Amino acid sequence: MRKLVETEADRPFKSTGVGHSLQHESAIKHVTGRAQYIDDLPQSPQLLHVATGKSSQPYAKLTKVNLDAVRKAPGVVDVIVQQDIPGEVDVGPVYGGDPLLAGDTVIFVGQPIFAVAATSFEAAQRAVRLADIDYQPLSPVLTIDDALAAESFVLPPHQHLQGDPDQAIASAPHQIKGEIYVRGQEHFYLEGQISQAWPNEDGGIHVISSTQHPTEIQKLVAEVLDLPLHEVVAEVRRMGGGFGGKESQAAPLACMAALFAIRQQRPVRYRMPRQDDMVQTGKRHDFKNSWSAGFDDAGRLLGVDMLLAGKCGCSPDLSEGIVDRAMFHASNAYSFNSARVVGVRCKTNTVSNTAFRGFGGPKGMMAAETLMDDIARALAKDPLDVRLTNLYQPGQDMTPYGQQVTQHVLPDLMRKLADDADYRTRRASITEFNRSSQFVKKGLALTPVQFGISFTAKHLNQAGALLTIYTDGTMLISHGGTEMGQGLYTKIQQIVATAFDVPAAMVKVSSTRTDKVPNTSPTAASSGTDLNGMAALDACNQIKKRLAKFAAEHFNIADYELNYDKGYVHAGGNKLAFNEFVQLAYMNRISLAASGFYRTPKIHYDKATGSGQPFFYYANGAAAAEVSIDVLTGEYKVERIDILHDVGKSLNPAIDIGQIEGGFVQGMGWLTTEELLWDDNGHLMSNSPANYKIPTAFDVPYEFNVALYQQANQAETIHLSKAVGEPPLMLGIAVWSALRDAVASTTNYQHSPRLDTPATPERVFWALQDCAAFNRQQETP
Incomplete structure (x- = not known):
């Protein structure tokens, strides 16, 4: 038997275990x-390829679906409609509302009406264009405002209530109101949605899918095919990115491939072209956040009343948990002391939105961070001081949903980052620069992240x-x-x-x-x-x-x-x-x-009372961002980023830092360049890499400093580490806040302009015009 090592002297042991920066296994x-990804697998001569015929209307009755020309197209082997599905039609992950193929009515532009299996990818794509379909248009609901006006919701509203916020706000020395529209985000994984299925000799099916949820693939494939679960094997080796977009939205592809594989007794691959992927799959939710708040002379919040309205699309998908997560993180790292946080799930005739890195957390945090900046401007204080005043800390550590924050990491972490990044000196220097610079203004912001770790659906833990x-x-x-x-x-x-x-x-x-x-x-x-x-x-x-x-x-x-x-x-x-x-x-x-x-131990949450302990612990971090803007055009540049992030005792520092860097850049892209736009007829306009701008290497600042905060997790996690997947995305909020800071400098920091996201150069320019109008108003006798 060959020994692991010959001798300790000849081959000294080199530890590559926990705590070491071992390179990624692939x-x-x-x-x-x-x-090897799914589309790299060898193609059998029997392999069939799938494409779907999609709705061109956001909400309509189907009055004619003639597929004769599709069936006769070269290479076409099989064509199916909803009536050909042998088992369950709906593939919704939690609630219904997601038919694999449309029935008599279509509910969003891009909804699959029929599917084709052909001998080549190209043949399938050509064939679906030959369908002859007529519609009777209905009146769609397309925006959050439309949904709120019509009370169109996929699920009932939910509330967290802490104390008496109405009384706290009314009796506070200062009151403020605000609103921000935070747009969604396209996942833009490098590997698009794809699945491949093979029938086996026993009548079962083997599915390889690019999915974050193999068991859900197994369950839904079994239900669609009307098979017991043990006849279905779902397998995943790797994905070329997921970011939440492959948690629930990979299932329709797996079900479609499996359905054709059983019908034809041949292997079947379903790969979505990039544009189909962008049109047919859900994104991060748009949110419209509004609030009123009361605070004292020090900037300490005394009460908050907040409404978070998420654009869920045409079905629930995972929106219950996503809007709940937005509510959980509406306070981010701050004590509201007394609060009402209401979440509504708006139903619209657009693609059903889904999970995205951070779930709803980033959308809720944007409300809190906007509020911090607004309070600072109202009191002529440094926004960092207002943030430090309001942090959860001993004596003010109860969240609006009734969980006590027990590990107070952020007060020390933020002060350490402020010192390491030389925040105070740079703040004074930037303020002086802005006084003397006519056409270029600089902005600086240091923002925290406190993100709860656990599934809020208890059984998933x-x-x-x-x-x-x-x-x-x-x-x-x-x-x-x-x-x-x-x-x-x-x-x-x-x-x-x-x-x-x-x-x-x-x-x-x-x-x-x-x-x-x-x-x-x-x-x-x-x-x-x-x-x-x-x-x-x-x-x-x-x-x-x-x-x-x-x-x-x-x-x-x-x-x-x-x-x-x-x-x-x-x-x-x-x-x-x-x-x-x-x-x-x-x-x-x-x-x-x-x-x-x-x-996971200790976690619980009572939906009826809106209270409990939904999180095992919190991961924390902070980022300091410096930007410069051109006041004539709104163009800007991110000059420097400093990040200090809490991962407990790191299992692998190199991988953790890589996650922090990647998460931050993705968050920065969400808030600055990645703009999801629909036209007035419900068609996605940002439907390809040509008109949807993700961050590139050019957007990453030359000075980009990342460090790990050295403190073990108090919760009994694996080797006392902390999660690092989602929390870093919200560090990107610092860039948005710095842009707003630079714009506010044109009013000598007296006014907080509205800056909806993404803060594109156009929106920065409009915010500058808002500030110019404020200045004119101040000059008027």
Whole structure:
């Protein structure tokens, strides 16, 4: 049997476990092009390709659907409509409202009416254009204002109530009102939506999908095909990005591919072209946020009354949880003291919006951060001081939904970042610069993030893992999480390697499959490592307990004398290479596999009362942003970014910093350049890379400083780490706040202009005109 190491002297042990910056497990594959995605799979001569015929109307009755020309088109093998679906028609993830194919009525532009399977991708795309369809238009609801006026909601409103906000606002020394419209965001993952399905000899189906939720794929495919769950296997090796867009919206593609595969007994691939993907799949919700608030002379909030209206689209999808999450984070890092936060879920005849990194959290935080800036301008204070005054801290640590903040990270973190970024000196310098510079103005802002970690749907806070140790000492771990580039597989690899103190190369993470680990939760809510890491560790601990008992009996020692150290096992006075010990255990018929499980403790939330403890803990961070704007055009540049982010005890500092950098840039793009626009007839205008601008390397500031805040998590998480997937996105709010700060400087910081998002140069220019009007008003006797 080959030893793990020859001798300690010849091959010194190099730890690659938890706490080390091990490179992403697929990094080399990514940069060399060897990482295999679904569209890279070899194409069987029998492979069919799918395309769908889409509605051109936002809301209409179908009066004619003639598909004769489609069926006769070259390469077409099969055409289906809703009546051809053998099982469930609706593929909504939580509530109904998402038919796989439309019935008598279409409810958004782009809704699939029929589907085609053809011998090539091109043939399928050409065929769907031949349909002859007539409509009887109905009156659509297209905007949040229309929905509010018509009381058109996908689900009832929800409320958090803390104290008596009406009385608190009325009796406060100062009152303020405000409103901001925060547009949504296109996911723009590099790999678009795609699934491939194969029928098996037993009448079942194997689906490979680019999805964040394999179990939901399994469930919905089974329901559409009218099969039991054990006849469906869903598998995911990796995604080329997800960002929430593949949590629920991957399911229709998997169901369509599986349906054709069963009908034709052939493999079927359904890949959406980029434009179809942008038109047919949901985005981050638009939100219209409005509020009134009362505060004292120090800028401390005494009461807030807030309405958050989310544009959900034509169906509920995941909007219940998304608007709830916006409500949970409407206070961000600040104590409202007394509050009413109401969330409404507006139903519109547009594509059903869905999860996006941060869920609804970023949209709620925008209300809080706008309010902080407005208070600062009203009192002629530095916005940072107003933010520090209102932070959750001992004595003011109760959220509007009744959870107490117990780990007060942000007061120290923000002051440390202010010192490290030289905020006070730069603030004075920028104020002086703005007094003397006529055409260029600078802005500076330092904003916090406090993001709750856990699924707000309690039952999703669970995970499983399957660990197998082979007789050569190598290990294979399968778990319920999916890899979308965020480094989950790498962290799981390190967690298992650390448990046995062996090199990470001894551990392989297999693709996620529903026949290995069942009933998985989606990889979302920033909880992928928290949940699956603990499940993997549970599996490790089960095997370690088993091996300790064996060693005690075999070597006649106490259980606690078994130690794992740098690739060796010490059992009493015996020292064996790890693989030798594993082989010994196998020869003595000791099981070397275990199924691990974890469920998050302590969390609860009562929807009826709008109170509870929905989060296991909070992840925190802060960003300082400096920008410059041209007051004649509204054009701007991000000059410098400083970030200090709380990840607890980092499992992998390199991956965590990469997540922080990527999340920040994505958040900056959401708030500055990425503009979702619909015309008056419900057609998406920003429907391709040509008219939707994501950030590029040119937009990233030359000076971009990122550091990790060194403090262990107080909650009992995996190695006392904290989640890092979603919270960094909201650090991008600092850029928006800095732009508003630069614009406000044209009024000597006396006026807070309205700056809806994305803060494109056009909107910055309009905000400058708002300030110019304020100045004229001030000059009028």
